[in-house]
Amino acid sequence: MTESNTAPDVKPGRLSASEYERNFSDLHPLLAPHEASVEADRCYFCYDAPCVQACPTSIDIPQFIRQISTGNPTGSAKTIYDQNILGGMCARVCPTETLCEQVCVREVAEGKPVKIGQLQRYATDHFMASRETTPYTRKSPTGKKVAVVGAGPAGLACAHALAVEGHDIDLFDANEKPGGLNEYGIASYKSVDNFAAREVAFVLSIGGITLKTGSKLGETVQLSELRTQYDAVFLGIGLGGVNALGLENEAKDGVLDAVDFIAGLRQADDYATLPVGRKVVVIGGGMTAVDIAVQTKLLGAEDVTIAYRRGQERMNASEYEQYLAQTNGVKILTWAQPKTLIASNGHVEAVELERTQDDNGQLKGTGETLTLEADMVFKAVGQALVPADLNGSSPNIRIEKGRIVVDADRKTSLADVWAGGDCVLGGDDLTVAAVEDGKIAAASIHSALSA
Template sequence: MATRAPDIATGRLSPEQYAANFSDIHPPLGRHEALVEADRCYFCYDAPCVKACPTTIDIPLFIRQILTDNPIGSAETILSQNILGGMCARVCPTETLCEEACVREAAEGKPVKIGLLQRYATDTLMDEEGEQPFERAAPTGKRVAVVGGGPAGLAAAHRLAMHGHDVVIYDARQKAGGLNEYGIAAYKVPDDFAQDEVEFILSIGGITVEHGKALGRDVQLADLRSAYDAVFLGMGLAGVNALVLEGETLPGVADAVDYIADLRQAEDLGTLPVGGRVVVIGGGMTAVDVAVQSKRLGAKEVTMVYRRGSDKMGASLYEQELAATSGVVIRTNAKPLRLVVEDGRVAGMVFEETAELDGRLVGTGATFELPADMVFKAIGQTLVPAVLNGSAETIALDGGKIRVDDERRTTLAGVWAGGDCAATGEDLTVAAVADGRIAAESIHRALSAG
């Protein structure tokens, strides 16, 4: 490869183009549209969509309430099971959960638009009512520490506050919301909705947020166990998997999660640098988010490279199609072999084509090279076990995450966990909300019995 200057620039597009590229990807339904869509629901007995929802929202009921022109009551049905129902309506992969299970999907290939109906109801409540539909119970005198202000922590805190317990959330960042605020593509959650929802949740009262307080750095688990009646760990995953290649710390290589966070917090998208030729390593939702957003920031070429076939990608088929229709090239069955370095920075990457042999991924020996001004690592995040230290007792891990039982109790007495940091299966916002609610109910039972 001939030596060339890296093509990394800001302000590739006009303000109008940025606004259009990062506008709401799924415009909300109006009242008439919502009524027409709600009328498509069969209101199934033992509805499969409910079974497919990690938070078990009574979907037929909330849709029937929309159909009877009662969106506020519909929202209360949703929020009673999923207090982050507004966000989940925007970011939940409904196409692989409730909508995939919809009877109309099986019969017609066109499911009821459950996600958009959920958004219509929750947005109506937040816009028209603007206040908490749930009341806080009489104070119990019990105090619970929640580590992490993301979906799991917020869901746990809200449910605990409903039961009358006092909650203190310790969050490492300057804004609560976790990945909802820092880690989701901007075109999915425009208009500062993440913070609006945080304020909505906190409005129940009884919840204090301590910002800039990270577990293991500013607060210790042993101290929290001593000072509080219970502890819930919902701090997500702070570590990022490495490529384990020489040169991956050089300029031009970046963590996709960090870049998305910078993008979400940027007041002017024109100030965010993006490469002319971008390569994204990974096949999950984060890989799609950073790839599509790079393209929408003005990158000329964006290529996602995943080591296995498209059927093994963590990103849903819908997300893969979104990437492709946004101009992202997806190359599968290839793994990073080495970085191409010129003048002390990354200039490209060499890949080896792969194949599956008896269920194992193997290299074929065939290689190809992609020029790149920027390379994003989107190959997963990890728990940093060191943050759990500081106690004579230790928490058991399972597959690098915190081991929990069905009630989200850890192996350490008085400590529960949920969300991405816990070994509960799915790394989804809606699954994290379910973890938080389940843990909160378990904590409440334990505190009530104590």
């Protein structure tokens, strides 16, 4: 193995102001009214539509598209919000190409689906531009109080639904800003103009929800205390830990968590202040891997490679996301897993990868290696629940395979605690799935509190 003699090249300001502005502009600009009308007219308004069945939140897609086609975007948005109060963000980040649009009759017949996601954004953006509050009114106060821990998609959906029913909600979040991954984890070109914060304000406009930021479960907030102080608790805490590569030199400069870097990028006022390497390697194959790879390329990195241990068809990132990466100049290297992080003078400078193969369903190394020079190496190999954050209740909440166990109503092993989103066993790593968890849990909590 030969170490590189090239010094790490990590610096900010690789591009001009106009290049940053262009690179991080809206990935899918808002449809104009005429464009939306033409696209809506392509819908067949199917009975028992497959797109509705494919939507995790069961939005009546033919109905909201028909309302757009008849010049009623306000009613269209209401149809969306009835099932998904975070419909605006989901329209931006939901992998519609693998959900509703994949089963669209137009896609099956012509290979060109109705642009459901963009039409959903058209309706919800129209509504939020003309109204400051959600289209719902709170019912009479019930006197019941619920603690919702985590102000991400699951927590926001749960809090809003419970507030509508007249319950009072304390919404806790560990970060300075609410929104969860919508605020801190979404690629910047997917959510521009501070939309995540604006949507949170929209959700909170229902009233009855008190936001408590800087409140981390297991530190400033304890589950055992919440259970004694509130009538019910919902946990939408996400995954606070980051999986490690388990390699020597992982703590060296230049070896970074992709999630942390994306969070910093999302909060940056000036992209020119963000240092990026000339040569970047990303370890992983999911949406986070694509997001960090594309964004480092947009920040001015010249050579960006995603290294994934299995075949491209096994990547968790959708085909569209893979296409997005490749059209932005990102290389995707498959059947390669990290073996050694090579460092010099305290900074990573290369990654040695071992070629892999599938041996009757088992991933095995072949012994063949290759080395990629790298000024920065990003870990995007998944996140993990931090069980210690849940300590203090008696009995302890049930956890399996590193996730909270819930039933169909999103109820945990504790009678007064529900959970949803990334932190639960069997959950999908999707904003829209987290919203559905929050909805289901809220309905179950309301039923329990009304008994």
